Amino acid sequence: MKRTHPTSLIACVIAGAVIGYLGELLLVTSGANAVVPPLSLPITLVGVAAIVLSLAWPIRRSVTGASTRRVDPFRAMRVAVLAKASSLTGAVVVGLGLGIVLFLATRAVVPNPGTLWLALATALGAAVMLAGGLVAEWCCTLPPDDDDEEHAHA
Template sequence: MGSIRFGWLVFIALVAGAAGWLVNWGATRNGFPTPSLPLSSLLTIAAVIAVTLIFGLRVRRWRNGNSKRRLDPLLAARTVVLAQATAYAGALSAGWHAGILADQLTWVSLTGNFGPIWGSVALIAAGIAMIVVGLMVESFCKLPPDDDAGADESRESGEGEYA
């Protein structure tokens, strides 16, 4: 399993931003509402961030030797996948709402409606928080390098691999 690639996060955010801008442009000019998530979705995003952090902290505690219980390898693998999914979903959400924000800023002087703007800003911030937590929890799941092993031996011992 590979690590999260920062370039992919940027690419996903840019493509989602362009799509969000285009869909919002078409929707608002044809009388449809802004295609953004409601503010109540921030509760769901907070729950995803909390669960990801809780599982990540369990893996980190085991990795640092502070846990007496053995770590279930399946839990560690699921935690890495959850962290990566959280980061990619955060990039998608932040990009989508950044595109909506870009289009809504052109309309605010005409409509005077700041609701979609503040909603987009809140969801962009939540998306960025998802990216940060995803990257952080993924780093929790990586095994530390083995100091007393040689360069060839460290590759075999699992250095830089997931717990």
């Protein structure tokens, strides 16, 4: 499995922003209320980041030799995939939050400041989840072998 590339994260943020903005525009033009993310969403996103990091930390300790416990490689792969999924999902939700903020900020009628703060808090919570996923993904990578470096230079 390859590490998450920055271009895929940027594409996910842009796609999320477009979906968030156009989704709000579609709702408001059809006569429905704009969707405002609840306060529990950014709290949950930060919680998911903490859980992913707590799952990846023992793997990092084992990889670096700080722990003598052996880690199941299947568990390590599952945590790595969870970390990658967390970073990509965090990128999409960052875009959604920013798209909602952009939509609400560009309206002719000034929205309640609380709605802007909730959408911005969602984007910040998702950014924490994105960063946590990237750090956890880094924790699950193996350092290069000394034998591989010797063969590459020979």
